[in-house]
Amino acid sequence: MEYIKNKFYQKASKCINEYQKLKNEHGDKVIANVTIGQVMTGMKGVPSLITDTSKLDPNTGIRFRGYTIPELREKLPRLNPEGEPLPEGLFYLMLIGEIPDRDDVLNISKDWATRAYVPQHVFDVIDSLPLTSRPMTQFSAAILSMATDSIFQKAYRAGVHKKHYWDTTYEDVMNLIARLPRIAAYIYRRNFHNNHHIEPDPRLDWAGNLAHMMGHDTEEVKRLLRLYMVVHADHEGGNVSAHTTHLVGSALSNPYYAYAAGMLGLAGPLHGYANQEVINWIFDMIQELDNDNPSEEDIVAYTKKTLSEGRVIPGYGHAVLRQTDPRFTAQQEFAKKYIKDDKLINIVNTLHRVVPPILEATGKVKNPWPNVDAYSGSLLYYYGVKEHSFYTVLFGVSRALGVLASLVMDRLYGLPIERPSSFPLKWYHEKAGEKDGAC
Ligand code: HAX
Secondary structure, eight states: OHHHHHHHHHHHTHHHHHHHHHHHHSTTOOOOOOOHHHHHTTSTTOOOOOOOSEEEETTTEEEETTBOHHHHHHHSOBSSTTSOBOHHHHHHHHHHSSOOOHHHHHHHHHHHHHTOOOOHHHHHHHHHSOTTSOHHHHHHHHHHHGGGGOHHHHHHHTTOOGGGHHHHHHHHHHHHHHHHHHHHHHHHHHHHSTTOOOOOOTTSOHHHHHHHHHTOOSHHHHHHHHHHHHHTSOOOSOSHHHHHHHHHHHTTOOHHHHHHHHHHHHTSTTTTTHHHHHHHHHHHHHHHHTOSSOOHHHHHHHHHHHHHTTOOOTTBOOSSOOSOOHHHHHHHHHHHHHOOOOHHHHHHHHHHHHHHHHHHHHSOOSOOSBOTHHHHHHHHHHTTOOOGGGHHHHHHHHHHHHHHHHHHHHHHHTOOOOOOOOOOHHHHHHHTTOOOOOO
């Protein structure tokens, strides 16, 4: 499937000169000032990364190469008219910058199917971990162990010219993405289905095959996973999983290391692990109330109690967004279309009504609206994927599409090692014009 690689190179190589020109001729141009507030709140809003795959607008949400999620759901190729777009199409769009046609997408499906072989030692590494280790630990360890296959690493050792780094990175990235469904499904079956594994079916699309290997071989779950893989794929470059992948990759670590590092960031409760926290929190509420059909008043009281304990309400808030996350809305629309009446989904919808005003009333939460994680677990649960601790692995499989497409571009542009400056707290204190600091 060299033609996808060639198409990428044809399109993206035009931008190399643009990058060099900006670096060489406009390097002194001031584009933003940094405030102490930005440093103290995690560098929010400081332009400091180059990411072409997607851009996040605080009010309208994510756009992938300019396209919103509703536009993607309309324009990206799908297997059948009633279904959801294939994530392969989104990967093509993020990498190449054009909406693919059906053949482009089917070609990527085929390419990934031919690259999907996972070496035995990867399964051995997973099997060597205790079942008590979290699925995300197993997932990251499996990815790291696959670095034995890194073509980039071998080429670097052999002295390849830096202008060719992107080529072997592309090969690693395609192999890595192709293998993820098999690895994720293996972890799922090992942990939750007595180690009874299901062989891949190379005729299936990437997400469809994942559903098949997990043992949820129905059209409904395949459709859900296609949507899931599209909405979680990318959220511009500054979120923890994307930024970590880029940062580690900037040291020319191989793509397996870079992505595994990104996954460890995704595993944090303020990021991708929130998709488990949402469901855990709802089930804790149901248990405490001893009622799986709680009233609005009960839900309000439980939410307030959680806040009073100094905890966050999982699935709500965002570092950049200031409106309901369109990824939440896409999943809500999916539920409205396909699910008639379900107690868990009803609770999620009630939370959507009652949580924002409660968070707003705290006076400090900048975005009281739901994010992507508020809905995803309830949909998986409804369709029979009930094992919460696995949910972040699914997020991780999807996130590979965006962060690894970006890594190929990082290498094509020849982005340098990332190295921002740090200063002691005292330095900021002095910059603020304060005299007598305590430290
Ligand atoms: N519940 C309670 N308090 C919240 C809150 C929430 N959902 N969201 C923000 N806050 C609090 C913050 O903890 C912070 O409190 P302190 O001043 O006491 O430290 C204050 O409001 C201001 O925070 P913010 O500026 O609004 O939010 P941040 O940019 O610092 O953090 C988070 C963004 C997403 C981490 C935050 O909203 C949060 O913790 N949400 C709950 C966890 C969650 O759903 N994470 C997933 C986010 C989406 C994602 O990445 N998915 O992978």
